[in-house]
Amino acid sequence: MKRFLIRWGEGYLYRPSLLQKLFSILLLPLSALYCLCAYIRYRRSVPKNQGIPVVSVGNLVVGGSGKTPLVIELARRFAKPAVVLRGYGRSSRGMVVVKDRDILCDIAQSGDEAMLYAKSLPHGVVIVSEIRERAIAEAKAIGCDVVLLDDGYGKHAIEKLDVLIRVKTPNPFCLPSGAYREKLWKGKEALIAEEGETFTRRVSVQNPTRKMVLVTAIARPERLDPYLPEVVEKVYFEDHHPFTPGELEAIVKRTGATSLLVTQKDFVKMASFNLNLTVLELSLDVDEAFIEQVKEYVNAKKD
Template sequence: MKLSTPRWWYERHGRHGRVARTLLKPVSWIWAAATARRLARAVPVDVGVPVISIGNLTVGGSGKTPVAREVLRLLRRQGVEAHALSRGYGGRLEGPLRVDPATHDAADVGDEPLMLAGDAPAWIARDRVAGARAAVAAGARALVLDDAHQNPALTKTLSLIVVDGETREDEWPFGDGSVFPSGPMREPLAAGLDRADAVVVMLAADAPEADPELLALFAALPTFIARLQPAGPPPPGPQVGFAGIAKPWKVERALKAAGCDLVDFAPFPDHAGYSPRDLAFLADRAAVFDAGLVTTDKDWVRLPVDWRTRIASWPVVARFEDEAGFATLLAQSAR
């Protein structure tokens, strides 16, 4: 059973969830120690092509997959035969195999690899080294790893950290700094930044400038601002929205900001599979409001095929404020 992301994880001063946070602290210490030990003992493998890692320091919700898609777009625009490589989280197939959107679905390969396969050749592999070698044998001249900052299997040419740049009242991207499960961090902030080469701070299309206090944390690293922009307008008329991502409340905000007539919104856990009961619930909510249904493209690929014609997909893309500077960084790394 998948669980929804606790909102109190992202509270900077931990006023809510205090009891749960305290009880989970010992587990967090074990998690952090195990991660540090695994990273320290690893011997990364060089597969002979540039490897660009897109990762984050928190458990989901930063926008790393849109950044991976944009990195693939920019590399391929530069003439680099870049392939995506993912673990295939949420899929039943172990790989290594190349994702084929015509024959694979999210239950096979996971939702994120299926999205990446729409932009460039994409591979899944539980064994990243085996997956990388398969991609290189198939012609890849650069690899873009999705969600790989804590995976040390491959020698990385460039390690990018994607950070959710939204700060609202007491809501902070790293919460109070606690490591999972007492907070959102996969590892302590300093440890994660120490292995990074650059930071991407992700903002909503209509958000103000990034918080200077947040940017100050990354002063020692090249830092780029990217914005999640709608690829098109939301569907017209009243809509019931839903999303199964790490921070579904951000989709609700984004739809409203884009002018969607959002009459109701249903959050689901990250990577949720939509059961007949879930779909019946959503259809009922839409009927109550005489509205359509709209969701993210990441959720849309997880829907049963016969439901995709009944539900609108609202895709977003990452675009860099300093695209030229970021493209230069990629070009230098992909040589």
């Protein structure tokens, strides 16, 4: 039932049927109230310098946008970056230093995205915390030279450069009528990143087999469709789902697959299982002029 509701919600926000469009219109008064509250919150916030350059990478809408590979590419351009994120799906609470030289906790404590960052950035620090300011202060104390804030546009009290990935949606309204959590408010500057202009994707398939079944737990998994090799079936779980060996073995048995085709975010949760995995590896080619804009901001904040 939960999986059905998630898929229905993603369809409602990004591929609405006629009935869903009508439902969206009925909810417009609630959307106006939600948007007004978000705007008042923005206007009441005073950005505070954190004593270290902060760059936020995210988007304005709910659901996935491909921010993780962009954060990774930006982090690779700095000597000692820190990635700070909330850590959705983790079993821990409070602040946890996931990586500082070595990985310091398991995936249950870090969450899947944080562990992917930890494994992808040999020279990076990764910290999860519900209170981002606390994690930023810890990154500064460790000696990092920049903080990459995962999905932090709405943290208006933090002085930062906002990088927003443009996500196309047929519905321009705020929740619950549309997909927008916030708007790009007047007076709020941001660098806009767009696929095909700011960056292009590179996808490779590691360990392909004859009969693969796609199993993934990411938001809006249909985003993978243009990059998929031939698969016998697609099995979608809710974002950040904690896989178990038993449920994956059942999928293999039912489909007769010779391997599970998974994303890198899924792989970090399955790597310890005794299963044959094919990994869909995604990376970005980012426009150098865009990267220079980010570097200019960071260098200016260091001076």
